[in-house]
Amino acid sequence: MSRKKKNQFSRAAMAAFFIVLAAVFAVLAFSRASHPSKQTMQTVGESLTDEVTQTVTETTQPPIAAPTRADTGKTPEPGEKVIYLTFDDGPTENTSKIMDALDRYGVKGTFFVVHSYDGCEKQIKEIYDRGHQIGLHTYSHRYEIYRSQDTYFADLNKISDLVYNATGYRCKLVRFPGGSSNTISRKYCSGIMSTLTKELTNRGYTYFDWNADSFDASERVASVEKIVNRSVSSIGQLDQIILLMHDALLKTTTVEALPQIIEAYRDAGYRFDVLSENSFVAHHTVNN
Numbered sequence: 001m002s003r004k005k006k007n008q009f010s011r012a013a014m015a016a017f018f019i020v021l022a023a024v025f026a027v028l029a030f031s032r033a034s035h036p037s038k039q040t041m042q043t044v045g046e047s048l049t050d051e052v053t054q055t056v057t058e059t060t061q062p063p064i065a066a067p068t069r070a071d072t073g074k075t076p077e078p079g080e081k082v083i084y085l086t087f088d089d090g091p092t093e094n095t096s097k098i099m100d101a102l103d104r105y106g107v108k109g110t111f112f113v114v115h116s117y118d119g120c121e122k123q124i125k126e127i128y129d130r131g132h133q134i135g136l137h138t139y140s141h142r143y144e145i146y147r148s149q150d151t152y153f154a155d156l157n158k159i160s161d162l163v164y165n166a167t168g169y170r171c172k173l174v175r176f177p178g179g180s181s182n183t184i185s186r187k188y189c190s191g192i193m194s195t196l197t198k199e200l201t202n203r204g205y206t207y208f209d210w211n212a213d214s215f216d217a218s219e220r221v222a223s224v225e226k227i228v229n230r231s232v233s234s235i236g237q238l239d240q241i242i243l244l245m246h247d248a249l250l251k252t253t254t255v256e257a258l259p260q261i262i263e264a265y266r267d268a269g270y271r272f273d274v275l276s277e278n279s280f281v282a283h284h285t286v287n288n
């Protein structure tokens with residue numbers, strides 16, 4: 001066979017091969033479309049289920065996974081004096097100093113965390129590993145999240161996922177930016193706090209306000225004396241106290257005030273505990 005003839009033959013053979021291949025694919029595609037195999041059906045079914053599950057995860061409550069810290073607190077006896085030290089807006093550089101102070105007295109605190117900086121997961125894990133309680137304070141801490149139920153829960157799910165990825169703990173404890181009584185949310189959506197307080201409960205969350213305020217956020221840097229005085233002013237007035245403090249970068253005086261606050265409550269016979277689904281709950285009056 002000449003080289004020219006040989007080339008013509010190979011081209012013809014190749015063309016024939018592709019025609020046969022195309023025909024085989026066409027027959028296969030037709031038979032699949034008219035009679036989907038069991039395997040095809042299952043694959044479609046599985047991917048649909050995944051999609052549905054994912055949508056549910058994003059729009060309603062996240063899946064609960066072990067381990068959970070929900071049962072870490074002890075339900076107070078009637079009339080029992082219990083103090084819950086709570087720290088919002090962290091983690092920051094102050095977090096380990098706060099934990100060191102708490103550790104010196106064998107006390108656990110509750111940290112309502114936000115996405116305070118990229119990489120904050122490491123510190124969130126440290127809070128968890130050192131046995132303190134973690135609560136969700138939203139991812140962004142922006143009041144724009146109060147625009148709608150969807151924008152609020154999208155933000156909450158983000159911090160929930162961040163905490164889950166850092167600790168393996170699916171947190172169900174929540175504190176609203178500004179508390180449930182905040183009125184700034186009116187600017188974004190009328191009635192949103194009434195909706196969210198009910199919806200959080202529907203989705204298995206517990207939200208916590210406070211019934212005592214350290215006033216460490218009342219000014220840029222409040223004095224240690226002011227923070228201590230305000231923090232201990234409820235001693236003898238209330239049996240169960242949820243004290244609001246802040247784990248923000250500027251709140252160095254909160255760290256300094258802690259030993260005096262802890263000693264005052266300890267000496268007054270209060271038991272220290274973390275917030276949990278079993279603990280005392282303080283709710284403000286909802287104003288929007």
Ligand SMILES: [Zn+2]
Pocket residue numbers: 088089137141177178
């Ligand atoms: Zn806050």
